[in-house]
Amino acid sequence: MIESTLRLSTANLTELEHLALNSELNVADGHARQQLSEGQQRIIDELPTLFEKAAVQPVADLERDAHRAFFHLMGQQSYPIGPNPVLSCYASSVAMEILARSLVTKTDAVALIHPTFDNIPDILRGVGLRLVPLEEDPLHAGDLSSVVPPDVGCIFVTTPNNPTGRVLTRERLAELAAECRRKDVVLALDTSFRGFDTRSHYDHYAVLEASGCRWVVIEDTGKLWPTLDLKVGLLAYSENVGLPIPKIYSDILLGVSPFILALVERFAEDAAGDGLADLHAFVAESRRIVRTTLADVPGVSFPDPDSRVSVERVDLGGRRCADVWSALHERQVYALPCTQFHWADPSLGDRSLRIALARPHTSLRAAVRELRAVLLAH
Template sequence: MTEVVNLTTMEVDALMDADGGLNLTDGHARLVLTPQQSDIVARIPEMFVEATRRPFSEIELAAHKAFFSAVGQHTAPVGSGRILSCYSSTLATDIVARALPAGTTVAVLHPTFDNIADLMRTRGLQLVPLSEEDLMAQKWPGAPVEAIVVTLPNNPTGLVTPEGHLRSLAEHAARNDQTVIIDASFRGQVRDAQYDTYAVLDAAGCAWITIEDTGKLWPTHELKIGMLAYSERTDLPIEYAFSESLLAASPVVLQLITDLAGDWVNGGYERARELVERNRAVVEETLSPVGLKLADPESQISVARIELPQDGPDSDVLHKEMLARGVHVLPCAPFHWADPEGGLRYIRVSLARPFETVQSAVQTMAEAYRDLTPAR
């Protein structure tokens, strides 16, 4: 049986490393709780009690109100019944993939996290790439494309689709009877991505689906929610596909999200930004002396791509050497799901880690790259 290797299998290997290797793979927040977050987590027993006292619908509505407000989405359809709470954004993506008719042609942003493409291919959809260059040039796909997937901000590059560009895309989709699908899993980390996309999409009159996520924001060890929202114009069987997958998300986790969202707007965002930017700076400072640089210096999300020179080892070679030295990172070929060779000159690290972890890991990367590069 052929072993299937994708980004998630690499992330699982990092989590399961019995030797305690440094894990800079997944973009989840694997941080020490702040004092404010610790106070919230300490109230989890109370949340269990509340889950037996309060109706689920009331708890879910409070979580939706708090989260969407915290990330600037003030016209999201909160309270309409068109926001579904999932265990994760990956499950939400799979629900969307199952709701789309088999054989549908879908344009997917390229590069982006490979499980979006993998899930859609598994469900029988036909994929074509939408490059970041075409997105920024507002070159939108026509027929036979019936749905267009944009990741906002994009993972791994951090690209934020500007508001005007999203408006152009949504108006194009309305004219061409296409559905706009937005994966906004990293939205909460970037103010520039927090313009009200729901207002833009509704004003354009297109059918739309969005996926939001809390797992990238707070260090809650997989106690997270993926929120799947859709427009009144969307006639896909979203709710039926949802019902095939789960009954409901945990009311305890929903309460946790409500309180963490409250902290996010009361200093939590700034505290997280400070750590991420400190980590990004140490990556740049440590790798620059060996000729490596940040591929996306303007990125604000909690991952960073590192660009490798053409005359040195590629990311697959460096990745293997890093593993041998006890450090887990992600080679970027799988992000280029339609053209893996396009990612060979990039490697990705997570910044949502304690400073000492990032500092040690990138010091190892600098040493590994130097050892792999013949003296010139």
């Protein structure tokens, strides 16, 4: 049974991920835990040299090179480099905290995509912001005027979304940005899972800038590469954003480790070769393992057929995720219940689980076989 100090219904997703950290069969957190590729292993073999380089090179140069390599890898040629340069943070959650603290100086409400990873609503609520749910279907199609409620100061969209993998198209982003401009609402994006899906590699910054809206984007190097959580979150914002972002950044940090910046640059360069395509093939194979292993389990389905991100939702049919989660836990297998992703209405996630795909295929296969046995018994 779940540890006595933690109740499944009230635990946040990170608490549940923490339980899984020491298990071989951890398919809970969305961190990258696959094996290093040969190219990545070569970078790790050169870490002492990289450390020496980071120690002597000016931080501004390292930061500029890391940003350029990462943003260009993601197709984001128009990222800001002028008077409002991108701010490097220890993690994307830190960028999120800076955004939340900035927003609350100007507004009391945010419209937030629903469902999404629960630390986003938790951070926004943590500074006292009121949240209005923004459902994915109306966000992606139909009349946008009702999607942007009149009484909020910001629209927050995770794209690709976690856990559904849905991606805002270029056309839809342009429409949403125009609507935000009309209503003078900040448009904030979390693109932490962008690296997995080339459909989100169009130049978002060009679209946002062309609209004239006030915008903020949180990028993340942390979901892609198995760097043992050596990562940065990147906080980009428009010159006209009207929020005290650099001031609040400086209330929290001076900057990130130059060593990690140098590492990010090297991993991004490696990915710009064949590395990113290899990673996409790896995740596609992980997804195939999950879907084929569970294919004939009665009632089970996969609600996100087009998803390319490194997590996969499994619809459990009539089964409750709390029961399945507990039975998996008894077998030392850890996945995430989807309840907490539905921050505005947890009951909507009651019948699904999320499986992390960025795992060695042997571990993933073993975990999903256990899941299959549990499902067949329920």
